[in-house]
Amino acid sequence: MSLSGNKVIQTLVVLVAIIIAMFAIEIHSEKVDDVDGFANSSQPLKDRFRINYIDDSENQLSLSQIVKLPSGMYADSNQTLHSPESLIFSVWYKITLKHDSDVLSEPFNVTVDNPTLDTITFYLMDGDRMLQTKKIGDTVYLKNNFLHVIPQTNIHHGMQHNQVLYIHIETNGASGTPIIIEPIDKSQLRSSAQLMLLGCFIGVVLIMIIYNFVMFRGIGDPSYFNYIGYIAFAGLAIGLINGFAFYVFPFEAAKWMNKHLMLTHFTGLTFALTFAISFLRFDKIKPWFVNLGMVASKVILVFALSGLYFTEATLTPFYFAAVLFVYIYVLSLMAMVLNARLMWVRYYLLSWLPLFLGVGIGIAAFNGGVSYSFLTRNAALLGVLAEISIMAIALMDRFRANEVDKEYRINHDSVTGLPNKTALESALQKLINGKKSFTLVLFEIPEANNLIPSLGKEISDEFFIQLFNNVEDYADGLTSVYEFENNLENETFHLARVGDACFTLVFVGDLSDDALSYNFLAIQEAVSTFISVNRAAISVSCHAGVVSYPHDTLDKENLLTLAFQALLGSKKNQHGWARYEQQKTENIKKRFELAAELQTAIDSDDLELFHQPQINIETGAVFGSELLLRWNHNELGYVSPERIVSIAEETGTINHLTEWVITQGLSQHAKLYKLGFEHTISINISSKDLTDNGLVAHVLTTVAENLIPPESVVFELTESATLDEPDAAKALITELHQQGFKIVIDDFGTGYSSLDYLSQLPFYALKIDRRFMNLDKSPSNRTITEMAIMLGRRLGVSVVAEGVETQDAADILKTLSCSLVQGYLYAKPMAFIDYMRWLQKKP
Incomplete structure (x- = not known):
């Protein structure tokens, strides 16, 4: 069920017209009686x-x-x-x-x-x-x-x-x-007018109750509920005072309500007070003053309940005292919001004038203060009726204002008042629909991610307000910059805030790179201006991502996303800003598509594990093997292990991939053990696996299921990985070591790690990277390799050289006393079946 605001007003106009007609008849009747x-x-x-x-x-x-x-x-x-x-x-x-x-x-x-x-x-x-x-x-x-x-x-x-x-x-x-003596026909006319007036009044009250109930159910604003209570009890009180209740209720019920008339008076006054507080909800109203009003409403409600026990004569003085307090309180509320430019506030103020006037004239008419007539006799009723009618307009205007305010909040940042992401997207769509070319520039303030939040929310908000005011002043002087629509305060802005640390500018028309550079420098200067906050001068920097439509892209739905992609490139750009390049996006898209296919391959066991043997250089015996990933893609063919790991790390699939390698690799290792090949097996761990809390548990479970001795399992962790997550690396290595597993530092010599840090890790061996294996051609690489072998000997750990492809390199390693080697000189990586056959054939 619903009532539109226009329908409510139309109904009220009809009822008011009826009332005016009744008064015209009554006044004419009085004139006829006076003359004839x-x-x-x-x-x-x-x-x-x-x-x-x-x-x-x-x-x-x-x-x-x-x-x-x-x-x-x-x-x-x-x-x-x-x-x-x-x-x-x-x-x-x-x-x-x-x-x-x-x-x-x-x-x-x-x-x-x-x-x-x-x-x-x-x-x-x-x-x-x-x-x-x-x-x-x-x-x-x-x-x-x-x-x-x-x-x-x-x-x-x-x-x-x-x-x-x-x-x-x-x-x-x-x-x-008052005693009225009049002809019967005149009395009948006056009585009919009185009944019609009461009927119209009750009709207005019912319409407003229904209308406000629908509004309350629709938007949940307590103002509408409080107003329902106010007009319902006001209507009931006036109905009781005028005897109209006997038309509506059974005699005993109407008699009981008349006896406890003050119950309705006090209850209506309670709702009038709470309605005023909820209706005039402004920041200018002090919390203590609002609390005072709420306490007073509870006190008045207690008096309302006392109407069940005390007579009307006893409670009437208290009622007038309560009315006086409510009038003073509400007038004080009005004074606090008097300077508001909202129409519904003015309507609310206006509605009190007929109420004051009508009640005053009505009381004076019954007590001889003014001439008694049909008009003055019903002045209080008419005052309430006029107030309800004006408040109907006020409530509708307030609803309209709330919708405008709601739309404003949807389109503006709550802290700075700037247009937000929603407003930006609407502006971009407007430019696109107008077939205008434009350039979207997205700025990011890197310090906002760590420095500014540490200052606290209040200081942080103050900082951003000053910062964006500075930028707005600079942006106002730039040419061709887009101007957003006026806000509630009739202000215009040129920038939009799309994140805590991000804001945008839109330049209409084609913009050259030189013009972009000039504009970026201007905004950069505005951003870097010192801002005094909490007696401290703060200066920040910015970088930017740029996308032009339709020059750079025709993708009108994701322009802000494309600007963010360009922003990532700006962090590595010496100019501080970077333009969106569609080819990079397509490459990223292809990588994500490949990542999805990789996930499917893991779930379907479409990956393979190849074994590359590790050989004792002195005896030629097989010491163990390193597991290497292989993926035979339907379209791309064999995908390199480096690419597989890179994609898995970028897309968050690496933990799943590592668990798959551990499960499959240890299962194959168990089969080799049953065949009598009690070698080691080496499994590579990514730096992203260091924070996987379930990794160790998965390893222990898999080892137990396959009945494998932990000391035969080797985990290889790159030197650079230990640098990226030193604390996590140390914790994982230590836990695996305590469970009996062996740890190898892979690609040693490429990570520039601290020897002091490495000495704290319980690793089993160092693995020299393949890039140093041109020992016969590079004296410097030979020196590095010799130093690594000496370091391993001093630390009491083994040294493994990978990527050995020539006999000359092998001879040099043997001369340097390197214990273990692997590479094409001895064997290429082999599928598991081929590796078993190779082992069986090896003497």
């Missing part, structure tokens, strides 16, 4: 009666006693209105024809225009003889509910000079009691 009077007299009817009263709150006089009282004991209501000393009172009214007035032969109506009175008893007397009597009021059951709304009686046979109409009023908690 009754048929037998030109004198207005209301001027032909004398209305006197006597307060009987203490003595409780009976009718027989009242009849005998002399006229001098009564007060003239035309001169002095009845003003009870308390809200619990009893009063007798005596109505007679004036001596100079003609006798009335036509019927007329007498209305006690206060539906909140408990009991009203009419006595039409002729001396001691009772001619007519009627008892009504909100504690009296009546078949005609109309009399609860318009307490009245008809004098059917007119009135003689010797006849007297006595009206006895007994009540608890009511105010003044």
Whole structure:
């Protein structure tokens, strides 16, 4: 179910038009009555009666006693209105024809225009003889509910000079009691207008309750819920005050609600206060002031519940005190947000004017402060109605403002107020749709990843605000730079923040590399300007990635991603910025596609392990073998092990690949052991495996399943890997060593590692890299190899030389006392079946 804002306004306009029509009829009727009077007299009817009263709150006089009282004991209501000393009172009214007035032969109506009175008893007397009597009021059951709304009686046979109409009023908690004497047709017209007015009012209240309920369910804003409570209880209170509740509820229920009328008054006031707080939600409202209002609302709610136990007369002074507090509090709230330029705030302020005016006039009308009429009698109701109507507009405008604010938050950075990634993408799409060429420049501040966050969020935010203000000032002076749409403060920006450390500029039109360099230097100068934060001067740097559309790419959906790719290249560029190159992206894409195929190959066991023997150079005996990966790709053919490992490391597949090698390699090693070949097997570990917490557990499980002695398993770790992750490398090597496995430092001599660090690692052997194996041609490589062998001997570890391909190199290694060698001179890497056959044939 839904109600659009326009439909609500249209409905309210129709109801207001009906109300205006009713007032026009009522005013016209009053003018006709004032001029014509009754048929037998030109004198207005209301001027032909004398209305006197006597307060009987203490003595409780009976009718027989009242009849005998002399006229001098009564007060003239035309001169002095009845003003009870308390809200619990009893009063007798005596109505007679004036001596100079003609006798009335036509019927007329007498209305006690206060539906909140408990009991009203009419006595039409002729001396001691009772001619007519009627008892009504909100504690009296009546078949005609109309009399609860318009307490009245008809004098059917007119009135003689010797006849007297006595009206006895007994009540608890009511105010003044206007007496209206008028022709029956005029009374019927006034009564119909009163009922229509109440009906329209209840209709407006119900429409607003439904509308605000739909809004509350739709967006969950507590303002709508609080407003529902306010108008619901305000409508109920006015319905009770005007006797309309007897039309809606059973008599006993309406009677109970009238008895506990202050319950609705206080509850409505509670919702009015909480609505004001939630509706005027501004940062300018101090938290302590909001808390004060919330505490006050709870106190008022306690008074509301006390309405179940205390009388209306007892609670009324507290109610007016609470009303005064709420008015002062809400006016203070208004003062805090008075300078807001939002229309819904102004509508809210405006809605209070008819409320104040209507309530004031209504109270004054019942107490003689202003002339009593249909308009003044219903001033409070009309004031509430006007307030609800204006607030309907305010709530709709607030909803519109919330949507604008929501859209603003979606498109702007919360810290700096700059356009964000969403706004940037919209701007790029707008340029593309306009068939305009442009260049997107993405800037990154490297210090923002470590230095700035260490300052704390508040200082960090302050830094970025100043930084981007500096950049904005510079960007404003650059030519052809794109200007984003105005924000809520009517400000324009040229840059967008797309990350904590990243921002962008868009240059419209074709831009040469020279122009780009000039612009980059300008922005770089703005970024590097010293910023004073927390009494410290901070300066940062930046680099940039550039992509031009459609010059560099036609991929309009991923321009920011392409700029990020170019940004990666800028970190290695001496100019500080790099342009996107489509060929590089295609290469990256192919590598990721190959990575996906590699994952499939691992899962399908489509990879192979080749064995390259390691030979004892003195005896020629096989000491062990190193496992080498092979992948026969359907399209690419054999993919090199280096490429396989590189792709696996880049895409996060390396841990899975290493586990596969360990599982397959140790299974093959177990078969060789069963055949009597008690050699070692060497498995390479990547630097990315050092942080794999499950690696050691997988190794131990696989060794146990294959019944392999741990000392026959060798793990090779490159020297550079130990440099990349020294702590992780030391921890892994130590744990594997403690479990009985052997460790080899691979590619020794290429990593420039600290000998002090290497000496702390429990490794079994050093492996000299193949690049040094041209010993017979390079004296320097021979010297390096000799030093490595001597170092191994001093450290008490073996030395393995890989990549031995010539006999001259082998002879030199033998001269240098190198214990183990591997290379094409002895055997090429072989598939497992071929390796077993080779072993069986070897003497």
